[in-house]
Amino acid sequence: MTTHWRERPIGIVGLGLIGGSLGLDLQAQGLEVRALVHRVSTAERARERGLAQRIETDPSVLKDCSLVILALPLDRLLDPHPDLVAALPQDAVITDVGSVKQPIQERWDKLHRRFLPSHPMAGTAQAGVEAGLTGLFQGRPWVATPTAGTDSDALASVRGLAEAVGAHWLECPAAAHDQAVGLISHMPxxxxxxxxxxxxxxxxxxxxxxxxxxxxxxxxxxxxxxxxGNPELGTLMARTNRTAVLAALEQYQRQLGALKGLVEGEQWEALQQQLSQCQALRPDFL
Amino acid sequence: MTTHWRERPIGIVGLGLIGGSLGLDLQAQGLEVRALVHRVSTAERARERGLAQRIETDPSVLKDCSLVILALPLDRLLDPHPDLVAALPQDAVITDVGSVKQPIQERWDKLHRRFLPSHPMAGTAQAGVEAGLTGLFQGRPWVATPTAGTDSDALASVRGLAEAVGAHWLECPAAAHDQAVGLISHMPxxxxxxxxxxxxxxxxxxxxxxxxxxxxxxxxxxxxxxxxGNPELGTLMARTNRTAVLAALEQYQRQLGALKGLVEGEQWEALQQQLSQCQALRPDFL
Structure with missing residues (x-):
């Protein structure tokens, strides 16, 4: 018997741009938010900013949460602190916000039975405890990568969360997600x-x-x-999504080489045709 | 004996983004602006928008002008209509606004003895008679590419014009200009x-x-x-600045190949170092 995710507190681990913004939006919906952060100084500043009702550096703050969002950087998601893993309630639904899904899925499938990998695609120009803002997810995609083993209640809970903050819900296999973000976000x-x-x-x-x-x-x-932009983030994306990034780079090098060939060969009509196709393509991506 | 450029009407050929914006700014300075356009319908619309005091499709409108700005696309600058060339007053200073300077300099050196190539670097997202707006050149670079043979009065006149509309004046050899814009604008x-x-x-x-x-x-x-963006413009840039664009593309392919090599070799520290350098570099270009 599962409780509806809204009936118990929501846990957020990490109060950077994504975690802090979620804290603000969820509280605005009347939900109780409890947050775990790494540093005492972050906790103090996050309390001043009102990013959650309870903010602690002790993982026990997550006890009683129905849904916990791991709003951590990719490297910390892939190598989570054992105390954090131990503190996650067994019956809670756990999700993350990492921009690469396959390695996270592989890691967390072994760590928690109700883990659903997800990825809210919201701007990342700012970082840290000062970055969180209301309305960040409004109209933005929030992609989940369920498998045959994902329980339907976990899926419904994370979807409910994403839609509560105004995000546009999408589901796809983790491999497809990673190839797509490799092309559209990491390789660029x-x-x-x-x-x-x-x-x-x-x-x-x-x-x-x-x-x-x-x-x-x-x-x-x-x-x-x-x-x-952020060099740590760019490196983490390439490291954790290496195969997809390399495939996307090869694709890119071919396309650029072909355009260069048209300039070398002075094929101006063909070049203009290609650039016209690009002009027509771009609105599809906006 | 030369007249100061402000003492006689200013001529503008073409009332697109650059020409139309110049017309608005120069009139706001109390100057008399006479414009030549290709089509009757353009002339009518440009009159409604007040882009110049006199707007005609007959090149004789340029008679008596002290300074004429050829605000035409690159292809029309490189292959100008003989009636236009014939109508340019012999004693007037002539400049252009093309984004490639060496081929224009070579062409126009034979067509007019007081021609000074120049390039106001202002946004080009919009085009046509509706695009012109006030203040377009404010704080933007306006590059001139004089040679040993350029007369000092021509240089002073075009500089006076550029500074009158708030642009930041720069001078360099045409070849250096073309290599720089190849790297920074055409190759990208x-x-x-x-x-x-x-x-x-x-x-x-x-x-x-x-x-x-x-x-x-x-x-x-x-x-x-x-x-x-505009496919005709992209093609014209590559065509008229082909050598510089190809050199810039080779440079680019080497840099991208080196970054790809770091991903292939899983050299994450080196990649992060390179991306940190990029992060530090970017403000220099803004």
Whole structure:
């Protein structure tokens, strides 16, 4: 017999951008939120910000929770502290927010019988206890990757949570999720980073460093935003989703090589046709 | 004996984003602006928008102008209509707004003795007679590429014009300009376009087209903005700046290949170091 997830407190582990935002939105829905954080100083600041009703550094704060969200970085999800694992209530539904799902699924299948991997896809420009904000998940995708063994109550609970904060619910296999985010999110970080490096290196090569910097426009700023983002996060994505990222990079190198071939061969009509297709494609992704 | 550029009307050829915006800003400075456009319908709409005091389709409108700005697309700058060339006053200073300077310089050096190539670097998301807006050039770079043969009065006039509309004046050789914009502006269009193509092709390959589209975030939107832009403009840039674009692409492919090598070799510390350098580099370009 399972309790409805709303009838008992909700637990959040980690009060960064995702955890803190969830805490704010869930409390606004009248739910009781209990949070576990690593540092005493984080707990103090999170209390000042009102990110949860109870905020502790002792894992026992999670006792009695019906649903616990592990809002931790990928590396800590893949190598969780034994005290955290031990403190998770056996009958609670557990989910995470990691941007790679297959390795997390493999790890957590052995750690908790009611674990459902999920991934709320919300902005990550800010991090830390100051980052959480209300309405972050509104209209954003929240992907879950259930397996044949996932219990239906766990699925319904996490879906209920995602929809309560306004997210758009999606389900797919973990492998498909990881390939998709590899293409759309992880590989593009490297594509964007290489652009910053080549503007820097290429500028030096033609002795025009300051000119290159002076002429960079809003287009360059947009194209390099994700490549100039959090280096730990970019590295973790590549590390934990390595196979998909490499496959996406090969795909990318082929496409770029083909466009370069058109420039080399002065095939301007064909190039314009390709760029027209890109122009037509982009709205599908927005 | 030359007249100061402000003492006679200013001519603008073409009233798209750049020409129309110049018309609005120069009139706001109390200057008389006369414009030449190609189509009668454009002239009518430009008059309704008040983009210049006189707007005609007959090149004789440029008679008496002290300074004429050729605000035309690259292909029309490289292959100008003979009637336009014939109508440019011999004693006027002529400049253009093209995003590639060396081929324009070579072409126009033979067409007008007081031609100074220049390039106001202002946004180009919109185009056409509806696009012009006030303040477009405020704080943006306006690059001129004088040669030993450029007369100092021509240089002073175009600089005066650029600074009158709030632009930040820069001078450099045409070749350096073209290499810099190849790196910072033209090559990135192809880098960004290939990302759209690989998300599309890669999504099909893993039978996850709709998932890839559903999961695309604001990061993907930013990174693909210039690749999904005007295909005619992207092609013209590659065509007229082919050598610099190819050199920039080679530079880019080397950098991306090196990052890929780190992922292949699981050199996570080195990857994080590279991404940290990118994070530190980016503010230099903003």
């Amino acid at each position: 970080v490297l594509v964007s980073a290489a652009l910053l490096q080549s503007a820097d290196q290429g500028g030096s090569a033609v002795q025009a460093e300051s000119l290159v910097r002076a002429l960079a426009s809003s287009g360059f700023a947009d194209t390099t935003r994700i490549g100039g | 269009v192809l880098v960004s376009a290939a990302l759209l193509q690989s998300a599309d092709q890669g999504g099909s390959a893993v039978q996850a087209e709709s998932l890839v589209r559903a999961l695309a975030s604001s990061g993907f939107a930013d990174t693909t903005r210039i690749g999904g």
